[in-house]
Amino acid sequence: xxxxxxxxxxxxxxxxxxxxxxxxxxxxxxxxxxxxxxxxxxxxxxxxxxxxxxxxxxxxxxxxxxxxxxxxxxxxxxxxxxxxxxxxxxxxxxxxxxxxxxxxxxxxxxxxxxxxxxxxxxxxxxxxxxxxxxxxxxxxxxxxxxxxxxxxxxxxxxxxxxxxxxxxxxxxxxxxxxxxxxxxxxxxxxxxxxxxxxxxxxxxxxxxxxxxxxxxxxxxxxxxxxxxxxxxxxxxxxxxxxxxxxxxxxxxxxxxxxxxxxxxxxxxxxxxxxxxxxxxxx
Numbered sequence: 001x002x003x004x005x006x007x008x009x010x011x012x013x014x015x016x017x018x019x020x021x022x023x024x025x026x027x028x029x030x031x032x033x034x035x036x037x038x039x040x041x042x043x044x045x046x047x048x049x050x051x052x053x054x055x056x057x058x059x060x061x062x063x064x065x066x067x068x069x070x071x072x073x074x075x076x077x078x079x080x081x082x083x084x085x086x087x088x089x090x091x092x093x094x095x096x097x098x099x100x101x102x103x104x105x106x107x108x109x110x111x112x113x114x115x116x117x118x119x120x121x122x123x124x125x126x127x128x129x130x131x132x133x134x135x136x137x138x139x140x141x142x143x144x145x146x147x148x149x150x151x152x153x154x155x156x157x158x159x160x161x162x163x164x165x166x167x168x169x170x171x172x173x174x175x176x177x178x179x180x181x182x183x184x185x186x187x188x189x190x191x192x193x194x195x196x197x198x199x200x201x202x203x204x205x206x207x208x209x210x211x212x213x214x215x216x217x218x219x220x221x222x223x224x225x226x227x228x229x230x231x232x233x234x235x236x237x238x239x240x241x242x243x244x245x246x247x248x249x250x251x252x253x254x255x256x257x258x259x260x261x262x263x264x265x266x267x268x269x270x271x272x273x274x275x276x277x278x279x280x281x282x
Contacts, residue, residue: 002052003052004023004052005023006021006022006023007021007022008020008022009022013084013085013088016063016069016071016076017068017069018061018062018063018068018069018085018088019040019060019061019066019067020040020058020059020089021040021044021047021058021059022057022093023047023048023051023056023059024050024051024052024056024057025056026055026056028054028055028056028267028271029055029056029057029058029090029093029095029097029098029122030047030050030055030056030057030098030101030267031058031059031060031086031089031101032057032058032059032060032101032102033059033062033082033086033100033101033102033103033105033106033107033109033110034059034061034062034065034102034103034105034106035104035105035106036104036105036192036193037065037181037184037189037192038065038066038177038181039061039065039177039181040059040060040061040066041059041177041180042177043059043103044173045173045256045260046252047059049260049263049264050263050264053264055267055271056095058089058093058098060085060086062082062085062105062109063076063077063081063082063085063192064188064189064191064192065192066180070185070192071191072187072188072191073191074190074191074192074194074198075195076195077191077194077195077196077199078195078196079108079109079112079196079199079200079201079202080112080199081195082105082109082112083109083112083113083115083116084116086100086109086110087116087120090120097119097120097121098120098122099121099122099123099124099125099267099270099271100114100123100124100125101125101126101127101216101263102126103127104127104128105130105196107125107126107128107130108130108131110124110125110126111124111126111129111202111211111234112202114203114211114213115203115207115208118210118211118212118213121211121213122213122270122271123213123214123216123266123267123270124211124214124215124216124238125215125266126216126217126234127217127218127252128223128226129202129217129230129234130201130202130225130226131201131202131230131233131234132205132233133227133229133230134224134225134230137224137227138201138225139197141225142193145189145193146190146193146194146197149184149186149190149193150186150190153187156184156185156186156189157186159182159184160183160184163179163180163183164183166179174253174254205237208238209237209238209239211239212239212240213240213270214241214266214269214270215234215235215238215240215242216241216242216262216266217231217232217234217235217238217241217244218231218244218245218246218252219231219232219243220245220248221245221246221248221249222249228245231243242266244259244262
């Protein structure tokens with residue numbers, strides 16, 4: 001594996017501190033966004049792979065996640081707000097354009113960025129987008145977490161006490177990611193889930209069809225919260241897209257070589273293309 005430089009940075013947006021990690025260098029930027037409640041570190045393996053391929057990669061903890069601030073007000077959480085945070089990150093980095101990608105929540109936020117600021121998006125990577133076919137399953141999955149964090153906060157705090165006691169250096173990488181995901185503050189967790197699910201989950205189909213940036217859409221079979229039908233639908237809606245079906249729910253986590261290679265080839269294609277063809281209306 002190619003060794004790449006890594007550094008942690010921070011910036012402030014609307015009075016809140018957001019933390020990110022940079023991998024590699026150069027002017028060909030890639031921003032990777034995590035799934036709901038998970039930390040940015042989940043994309044460390046992919047970030048290192050893309051940086052080793054020559055790209056300047058940034059992973060961001062969105063508000064309420066990871067090491068970024070976690071306010072208790074549901075009004076500060078929404079897909080639009082998350083999209084604005086990514087745009088503010090690009091401004092802070094001095095990145096005119098970037099390939100924006102993410103998993104689940106991160107995929108939806110990537111679509112939001114492409115809708116809000118199409119001229120900043122060189123390409124999109126959307127793994128497990130949560131769209132029309134996933135709404136009911138998403139509510140069933142996260143409603144109990146909202147209930148527990150709002151009305152039985154000690155259940156969340158108790159899990160946090162246990163998980164924080166486990167040194168991350170002695171457990172496998174993905175076990176550490178699970179522990180970090182379980183490290184939640186009940187009030188902030190309730191606010192984030194409430195804000196996300198009672199706002200718009202993603203840009204409408206009409207807006208998605210207007211996105212001109214190339215898209216790589218990755219769907220997972222047999223995933224009720226992220227049905228492959230949503231990924232296939234998004235791939236049909238985007239004017240320039242490639243649909244890839246993962247060979248299993250955990251392929252990109254435990255056997256990442258194939259999908260890492262596809263992602264690197266896609267990013268390479270995005271930056272090799274004529275930039276004027278990718279610019280949307282300002």
